[in-house]
Amino acid sequence: MVRTSFGGGWTQQKLEILRRYLDSYTTALKNRPFRLVYVDAFAGEGYWQPGSGYQTEEYDDFKEILEGSAKIALDIRDKPFDRLVFIEKDPKRAMSLRQLSAQYPERDIQPITGDANEEIPKFCGEMDDFDRAVVFLDPFATQVSWDSVKAVAATRKIDCWILFPLMAVARMMPIGSEPSEALAGHLDRIFGGRDYWKMGYRESAQISLFGDEPRQERSRGNEQIADMFRDRLQSVFYSVAPTRRVFRNSRNSPMFDLFFAAGNPRGAPIAINIADHILKNW
Ligand SMILES: C[S@@+](CC[C@H](N)C(=O)[O-])C[C@H]1O[C@@H](n2cnc3c(N)ncnc32)[C@H](O)[C@@H]1O
Known part of the structure; x- marks a missing residue:
């Protein structure tokens, strides 16, 4: 089931969904x-600020200062997280995170200036038996590599929120022809292999007048591209929440899909129940 949200304020919704999940978890x-x-x-940097680098065409609904995901996670109170890891590639934003972390000297916080696709597998490889984690993958666009998602799932100790950049991926998959080799390489990285996105294409029924190779055309709409990604998640995680949240821009076009996937076989049923309830109701 897909729950759709229209118009502005989707970033606040995304963060509210995260906050509610972290609290319940x-x-x-x-x-x-x-x-x-x-x-x-x-x-990010712990806060959203008007006029920050987040204001692009698709991040155009910031008029006020908002708490970002890192600050939200720090302030989970009933049972605070025992350890927090903040990974941020941009040095200025990473510096803001360090400053934010310094305001919580009693907490175990590890701010890392680095690339998520390098740091996530490291983190996963270093988890102890008694570690359980929530990983939030909240990119601007197509920065999340499938290898990172796979590493998270393989631990079987992590619940994961993933913002899938549907609009950016759909733009990489032309309707009337196959993607260029460069775009195909990006899609391979996002889906973890060529077969998984190529199933969105089929041979065109149009007869070629010049006897050349039959043309390929996209056979799946944008929503089905998100379904393909959901199937990929389902293939590596123990379970994926049936509901996902579609975030639309001010022109009502779907930009991102928020998915939840649970990795731990014992914890998954309750985690999925909680996440699905939040995705349906908030
Ligand atoms: C959508 S913003 C995150 C917002 C944040 N979750 C919040 O609520 O405040 C995406 C962030 O990812 C950072 N980023 C982009 N590519 C990255 C990468 N490969 N590794 C780590 N961070 C990256 C950007 O600099 C940006 O701060």
């Missing part, structure tokens, strides 16, 4: 012997 696990870790892999 930590509360649900508070009496268990786990070290609870929050990993913000595209962490």
